[in-house]
Structure formats: structure tokens, C-alpha cells
Amino acid sequence: MTAILFPLAAALTAALALAFAGPAAAQDAAKLDSGDTAWMLMATVLVVIMVIPGLALFYGGMVRAKNTLSVLMQVLVVFSLMSVLWAVLGYSLAFSEGNSVIGGLSKAFLAGVTPESLQGTIPELLFAVFQLTFAAITPALVVGAFAERMKFSAVLWFLGLWLFACYIPLAHMVWGGGWIGAMGAIDFAGGTVVHINAGVAGLVAAIVLGRRKGYGKVAMPPHNLTFTLTGAALLWAGWFGFNAGSAVAANGSAALAMMNTQLATAAAVLAWAFAEWVIKGKPSLLGAASGAIAGLVAITPACGNAGPMGAIVLGALAGVVSFWAVAYLKRIAGYDDALDVFGVHGVAGIVGALGIGILASPSLGGAGFGGDNAGIGAQLAVQAAGVGFTLLYTGIVSFILLKLVDLFIGLRVSDEAETEGLDVAEHGEAAYNG
């Protein structure tokens, strides 16, 4: 009797279980999570705030009064231009199926990206617009390197071309299914794709454009460090959207990214301020604010994989190394990277991208290595490959683009315009009218 009843009962139970399990079991593959979606909607807004007004004010306060508007304008318009280019073509080339280097055209004009299509647990549209903010902030960062001397038209042409030649391929190679990501390189929120990328482009641009008139002889102190601090603070707060948002989910990974971001940044502020205090005699606000940005940049690739104590170490290291790059390397090498795009974004980005090769190790509190990498040695090699490729690729391509734009329309403003100030010369307005 039991021999028949038992299997029957089991079968009945199983049938019932299946009947009620229905929805969850069948749609485990892709389901919209409103928690993730809500967070990512907010994260996107936070990154927008990082650019306008964050970056705009951070940079605007550091230039001379006669060039304030030119920087604000460049950031605002570049941000807007990249937004449109991304939607029309960029998203597809970065994130659609392609090869190991670039995506395809299947999603050009956002074709097929509807309010119903999903990317993981969030709407694909949301993923696309979140990534849009990354694509738009990266060229905006470059603006700082050639501040106070580049023609507005040349800025737009150079960065518009650069988006497609440098940002999008790198984004595809690291995040969109390309070879760098396939190697198991760790770049959680864009240390390589955004910061090293922008840093190198900035360095090349600073060199190709040449130094500002009077550089080294004429005093060019920041005209409003209150703006700069305000901008830095908006960048810090907004960066939580940049870093924690790169978890593309409202979960523990995002929480780790947030904690790491806060700790690394704080450590970097302290590191730069103390380094300056000890070496130069007085700690400056510009130094502390720059330290914050260096920390934010360094933790960007590492925030999802390092442990919190590792984040503190990384931030402190980035603060000191960036301070060195800005206070010593720049002077020794002689280039006029006006707002230290390479010194802060490039150098701290390199520190972070290499540092996570070590800090990802579980023995150091990390969340583990990427891909098939078995240890620090393997991960570090992969990180170095990504960094090295970016330095070479973006360096060379940026140079070519600059020379091209120079050939057609010229890069630099005239001597008179530079002396008068770009606000009046390029934009016909003054930032301060009594």
C-alpha cells in the first residue's frame, strides 16, 4: 500500500509545488527590479550633477576671471553634444554586439531600445542613459587641460571626434564585451575608460596646444576657490552615483562601492593636505580639494572589488602620488596641463587601476579577482595591459585628432584673444559685470 501511496503523494506534492512556483521559476532570467531601477534612476541624476554644476564650478573657479565663462560653456556644451551623439550612435557602438574592439550598429538611434526592453534587472533605456552620463563626462574632463587657450569650435570638433575614436572603443573593450573585459580586467566604474582615457588625452592636448602666454612668469592663481570647493563637493556627492551606480543594482556591491568611495576620498584629502603641509609648509584648500578628486578617481576602478581598509590605503596613495605629479612632475616635464587633468585624473587613475590588481585579493579583504585570474600576479598583469594599451592608444589617437582639427580650423586662439580673455573673445560675455 505504502509503495503505491508514497510515490503518488510525492508526485502530487511536486505537481502542486510547480503550479504555485510558476512565475518566479519561469522568469528568473530577466525581470525588472523596481529597487534596482529606482536606484539607477537616481544614480544617473547624481552623475549629471557631477558635470553640471560640479565639474563646471570645480574648473571654473580655478581659471582666471576673464576665462570663467569659457570653461563653464565648454563643460555645458560638450556635455550636451556628447549626450546627443551617444544616443544617436555611441550607445550602439559601445554596447551592442560586435567584435573585441568595437560594437555594431544594431542599436543606432536607440533602435530596439524600448521602455520594455531590459538590461539585467533595469530598463535598457535606463542603462543607456546612465552610460550616456559617463560618455558625456569623460570628454568634459579633458577640457581642463587646454583651458584658457583653445578655440571653442576646435574644442567641440576635437572632443566630438574623440568620443568615437577613444571613449567608445575603450568602453566597448572594457565593458561592452571587448578584449580587455574578457581578460578579466577589473574596472568597476571607469578608472581606465574614463579617467586614464581623459587624463592622457588631456596631457597630449596640453602639449600639442602649448603653454599659455606668460606661463611660469605671470601669476595665474585660481580666481575663486570657493567655486572650486563647491564643485569638488558636488563631484564627491555625485560620484556615489558614478561608483555605486556602476553596480547597476541596489545591493551589497553598491553598498561596498559607496563605503569604499567615501573612505578612499577622505584618505586622499588627508594625504594631499598633509603632504603639502610637511613639504611646502602650509596645507591649502586647493590641495585638499584636489586630493579629494584624486581619491575619487583612484577608487573608481576599485570600488566594487577592494575591501574598505584597502580603499583607505589606495586613497592615501593616490593623494600623495597625484600631489607629486602636480607639484613636481609637471614642473620638471614642463607641460602646461592647466587644470591638472593628467596629474589628477590620469595619474590617480593609473594608481587605482594598478592598485586594484593587488587589493582585489581576498587575503587583503578584496572581493576576488576578475575572469580566470588566479592571483595578484595574474590580475596585476591584466590591469597593466589595460592601462598600457589605453596610454598608447588614446595618446596616439588624440594626437592625430588634434593635428587633424588644427589642419582644418586651427586649435589655439590668437594672442590678442588669449590676453583679452576667452569669455569676451569667444563668447561675447563677461562673467563679472560689476
Add this chain to the structure above:
Amino acid sequence: MKLVSAIIKPFKLDEVREALSGIGVQGITVTEVKGFGRQKGHTELYRGAEYVVDFLPKVKIEAAVRTELLEQAIEAIERSANTGKIGDGKIFVFDLEKVIRIRTGETDAAAL
């Protein structure tokens, strides 16, 4: 009539103004200026780049006075603007040819 022009440290402005008021000088013109004499500037630090700031903020006071009041005016400024430290400033005295009050057309002594 004389035009007394004095370069002083900015924070001394109120004291000098009161001192001049006290001796009967009823109007002064104040300009914010920059300058240096034998007082050295200071060094400012921006991202590791040091700038020596030579031009220090000062205030220039100009007052038109009757010649009889000149010595008192000079003494009043000297006394109130003095700190004993380098950078206190200088007083310049110019001959004043003519003074006109715009509202009424009064001239010279009546306009002071």
C-alpha cells in the same frame, strides 16, 4: 588749498577717517589700490606652484583741505594710520589750484 593723498593699510581706514573728521575735514575720497614700497610681498601656493604676490592691497585717501589745516591733517593721518610695522604707507601733498562744488557752483574755500 592743498590735496592730501595718503596710502594707508586698509584696516586703518576707519581710524583715519575719524581722525580727519575730528579736525574738521568734512569730505574724503577713498580708493582701493595695490602697491608696494620696501615691504616685501607674500608667497601663495597653488597646487605646488608658488607665486610671490608683490602687490599688496592698500587704501588711498584723498582730502582737499584749506592750507591752514594742512599741518593738522598730516598729523591726524600720521597718528591714526601708524602701526609701527613696515608697510604703513606714505602721505603726499599736492598744491590744489581750484575747487568747485557741483551742486551750487561755490568755489575754493566755500567749496571745502
